[in-house]
Amino acid sequence: MISQKRKVIIVGAGMAGISATRKIYGQDGFDVKVLEASSRAGGRTHTTTVDGVPIELGATYIHGTKKNVIFDLGKKFGLISGKGKREAEWEEYTLSALLTNGESVPSDIVLKCYDKFSDLLDDIEPDASARSWASQYEDTYTYLANEYPKSLEKEKTTRKVLKEPYCNSLFEVFLHLQSVVEGEEDCKGVSILCPYVDLGGDPDAKFDDGYSYGFLVNKLLEDLPKDMILYGREVVSINTESNPTMVKCKNGDQFEADHVIVTVSLGVLKRRCLDENLLPNESSMFVPPLPVEKLKAIHSLGFGNIAKIVFQFDQEFTSKCKFKPLMILWRPEDKDDPVIKKKFPWVTSLFTVERISNSNFYETWFHGCTVAQVESATKEEIVEGLCYILEKVLKHPIPKPIDVHMHNWSSDPLFGGCYMVDLTTANTQINMSALEEPLTNNRVLFAGEATNQAHFATVHGAYLSGIREADRLIKICTS
């Protein structure tokens, strides 16, 4: 039994902060406050509703449906019925794969080649026996680039593809799809021995039509007192040299805490804790500075960049456009198109366009260094670039999208990117567990997706990390 209430400050109201708060709030003996820098909860889950349609600007899928806490919560709150929408969508899946001169590649060939590609990815799951031979490769890129042609060679139907002029373009699209998952440039440097554990079931499940991550966040906040989360409180310093710990915000507010749970992204930790990234007049977020092992992990782990763009069309385009999704296979000569080179070079990294359910919204994803170009482009430039390439590929005029929806995750200082990527190679060993190690006799604890070694880069990983640290705190305080 705790005699005096322990003051707990949770930094960040993303999924990790929310789960930790709910868990601790449910216990006697704690006084919890959440300090959130922005004006909303949810962090990298971010839904905006346009014309009644919820649009995900951040997390979109639920990765795995077996024992996935997010899938289970979605079901509990009535946001998911059956198996999850994505699986149902794929049953009526029709794919168009078009070269940049408008020629089409048969979808059955594309899907066969994609099966080969994804089998290779399955082979490097942590528990697969193939992993021992896969580890001869430096990174995921070299593994895929070497093994994919060999796996096409094995079957008559796919062997023919090796001689097709589009063979490399197809590999480029598949590599793009995986690079969006990894958030890293063409999977280069991405660990082949990554400890991520797939949960099984549908890897890309979704909420039912009309529901989204935003609904889940609202449901999770319903049980918490409204004033528990203080918005507009960007934490600039966590000082454990004073006792109790002093937490200072940019707006001048200060809070005393017995324990602090830090849930900010790895991108924020990189910016606010590594000397070389601090802006003039900015000091480290932690006083005293973080221990060397933790700083090394923050420095060496990658924080991937992706951009998700949602285009809003009017009714007519929807009825004309049958593709779901459209794959764009770039012919090398079309990448040299002078208009593209001059006006929108990022367009050469546009590989897929997918319709969101039966709406007038279509989404596309970018990865790696193109993200900076996309985030700095204006909406008009983005629309012009999209129309230019789609008209070339589809060979007919298309109406202009009436709006573009996206969040600039990479340039937003409250995130600094999208999600953690493991860059461990034979030559770069990274102690990932150092990131979650508590500090100063458990006065500062760390949660957030990047601290979850088995499920980083996901919403369920973030949620579980919050529970993990809440449990740690409860155990310390009650034993």
Ligand SMILES: Cc1cc2nc3c(=O)[nH]c(=O)nc-3n(C[C@H](O)[C@H](O)[C@H](O)COP(=O)(O)OP(=O)(O)OC[C@H]3O[C@@H](n4cnc5c(N)ncnc54)[C@H](O)[C@@H]3O)c2cc1C
């Ligand atoms: C574009 C995109 C697509 C994604 N797609 C998927 C997907 O399909 N499926 C999936 O499972 N995952 C996906 N993810 C990853 C998933 O969204 C994250 O792993 C998860 O939401 C991270 O939650 P978190 O609580 O760890 O961190 P965050 O959500 O980053 O929460 C941290 C909070 O801290 C706040 N903050 C930052 N600095 C401070 C400060 N100094 N003081 C106070 N508050 C601060 C931030 O505003 C934020 O609200 C995607 C992410 C992105 C960006």
